[in-house]
Amino acid sequence: MSKAKLIPPLWDVPREFHERLGDRPGRQRVMLSDGHLFFVLHAPPQPDETTRTARLFWRKPDGSWQSTQTGNGLAAFEAHIEDFGKQVDSCDVMEHAAATAKEYYKVLERISPLKRASANLHHVLEEARRLLPEDRNIINLRDQAYDVSRTAELLYDATRNGMELAQTRRAEEQAAASMAMASSAHRLNLLAAFFFPLATLTAVFGMELNSGWETKYTPWPFLFVVFAGLMAGAILGAFVAQRPKK
Template sequence: MLPTACPLLPPSWNVPQKFRDRLGEKPGRQRAMVAEGHLLLVLHAPPTADHDVREGRLYWRSPEGQWKPGAMRHGEPPVGELLDEYDRAIDSLQQSMTTAGDSRAYFNILNRLTPLMRAIRNVHRVLQDAREAIPNDRQIILLRDRAYSLARAAELLYDDAKHGLDFEMARREEEQSASAHRMAVSAHRLNVLVAFFFPVATVAGILGMNLKHGLEDADKSSGPWPLLSVLAIGLTTGALLALFVTRKPRV
């Protein structure tokens, strides 16, 4: 009797029909299934930044201890190659951490690391379930321990990225607070200057204080130089006032 078709399991795999019945068209959550001495691991490839769809990886262990699909390296279960992919993904994020210098970089790392950390935790949980179902297979024990190490490395990297993001946010808030304080001090100084000169300007505007100062005659004989001199004095005074208003307050 031919096994019922299952799009996820190759027809050549001689697995219990129970496995095919429990699998749908998509892998679903990561889990371990055991029946009649057979072990089927439903795992996910490391999530990437360009898509949210999880790529399923299925691994079957026969009662004789043979794994399918076969591994590229002799003597190692194929699950080890999946853990290699997780290891490379974590190493890539660790390299990104060394060059991260602002909050956006830390946020991007956390955005990529969060699903990766969740996935490797589930891989470790599945391998622990497989270890309990088949307690005498040392390869499964080694795979479980390696998955735990990767999950721990991902957690430590997440903590480092979170602390880096918190530090950058605190530094940015401190800079904004210092800038706001300087603006408040500058506004206060401007208000003091306005209050000081406002009565004089008001009286001059009301009384029309057009005093004879002699520059009218000098302007006729010397051309624009008196006007330019007054303009230069005004600009110099304005620059000095600007330095006074914008200087940093004493701590």
């Protein structure tokens, strides 16, 4: 019989477990055979992690436990759940410090895989409780996993809401800035419209046209040109300032 590579060679587990376990952990699950309860679980996932690290736990028919983690017995399983809790607490600290959509997104990158993995862990322990309903230790483990899973779910929702709020606030700030820029451009257009006729007239009359009119009755021709230019600018500016009808 070929043995699964993930199962420690010194573990005398039923053959069925070797047959159902490949070279990679696959999904989190629990198996029961001849009173042996075998857990295939995942370590708390990290951001951008493409593969999952397996953590195996074996409950013998006499109620004793073994694990591939540091330590033996039931404490190793409890430490596994605590690892998830510590990761979720770390994300909670990040969420409280987040203020921008980018910072909230970093929290989501961490909490999203933790949310899924902790929920699957709770489902596995719920299945284990169904397989061995008389084991109080499994019930306690299930309740601990539920607390972690629920906390991760609430934190995920809070982070997502915070990110959406930050994005909305940023969009409002950008809209206000755009309106301010549009208002400034509008005022510049008004100034340009006001002085454009005057600039045009003065440019035309500044040409070397020896009509004699520019020197006759000085300075009234100059003042007349200035006044006519300003009046034309005011009329054109009023036309530009009109808002389009809705």
